[in-house]
Amino acid sequence: MYKPYDRSQLQNVINLIVGCNNSESYQVGFVGDGYEEVRETLLYDFSDLPLEESIYTYEEDDVFTCFAFDISTRDKYVEVWGPFLDKHIGLDKVYNLWVYAMEHLHPLKLNYNFFIGAHNQLAINFLEDYVKADRIRQHDNLEFKISNRSFSNIRLPNNVQVIKVETLSQNYYTALVNLHHRYFPGTYYSIDDILERINRENNLYLLIKNHQLAGYAYLEKSTTDKHVSLEYIAIDGAFQGQGLSKLLFASIVKETEQDEFSHIQLCVDENNQRALNLYESLGFFLASSYIHYKL
Structure with a gap:
């Protein structure tokens, strides 16, 4: 089922994000990989819109995925948290979730930015083959x-x-x-x-x-x-x-x-x-x- 986020899904959303970002093959950039870090960001420092209008989910049996949109309404800038993918969910279903989210967000006329781990080939394929996003550049994260x-x-x-x-x-x-x-x-x-x-x-x-x-x-x-x-x-x-x-x-x-x-x-x-x-x-x-x- 495709639907907007509700509060009962918070733990599922956090677990999905943390699980993906602790694996090099599924990483999405600038999101965080610790439970408390992701939770604090989502609850207190995420998007100008409520979470119910910023996160869209797909759930069926044991399969769960989502897109989270960190939206600046003033600048029309969005940092997309996602796609969060693994071997249990097909790209077609993730694309359908993307289309569902865009039906809700399209009236805002936003600019969407994705930061995908260089080894996250599933997400790269999704953005290049399904969404047709433009590849801008590669960034190195230094510590x-x-x-x-x-x-x-x-x-x-x-x-x-x-x-x-x-x-x-x-x-x-x-x-x-x-x-x-x-x-x-x-x-x-x-x-x-x-x-x-x-x-x-x-x-x-x-x-x-x-x-x-x-x-x-x-x-x-x-x-x-x-x-x-x-x-x-x-x-x-x-x-x-x-x-x-x-x-x-x-x-x-x-x-x-x-x-x-x-x-x-x-x-x-x-x-x-x-x-x-x-x-x-x-x-x-x-x-x-x-x-x-x-x-």
Whole structure:
């Protein structure tokens, strides 16, 4: 039976997502692979629409699958959680579920984005052969172990500050907007979005040199599984080549280490060799790869 989500299905949805994302062959990117992490996201940080309008399910006997749509109504942007597939369900039934969901969501005129594990061949076949989604690029998911002590002795020079933002000074707002747009055009969060999201877990850092904005970083912490997602980090071109990215990252590592987080993760385009070289020099390693599709 195809139907919208109801609250009685929460555990089935979480178990499906966690089960798939703990197997390389069925992974869907940026969703999470721990029960509490997925549950917290779905209940408290998922979609502008209620879950009953954001998740669509198929259930028959012992077979269960779903699509979950993390919807930004303002930007018309959707990150699709799915397809969640295994050997027990055929692609035809999953496609019928997709069509069913689109009948409900089509009036919103949304832009759909999928992030599929590079080894998830079933989902790749589904998106390319059934949905006819456009393959955009491959992203590498990198990780840094916070137990790495390589930054413990780094100190900031007198003319450099790293500021953890609570309320952004107007002096830096325009420069930050321009820097963010220059390095991440068309991205999922604008600076205004980031400023609205700042709280105990979501932190914005400014790197100031000689009273000028030289760079910034924005991260989101998961207290359930003790990891940090580094969503954005950039150094203004006028300040590059001065070791400032290392100073900024060292400040982040020291704070997250104090809060007993285990690792920092980030995503980068596999063709961005300059960024990959930078992150490798900071101590990141390749954890997984995801393919971005768009519809």
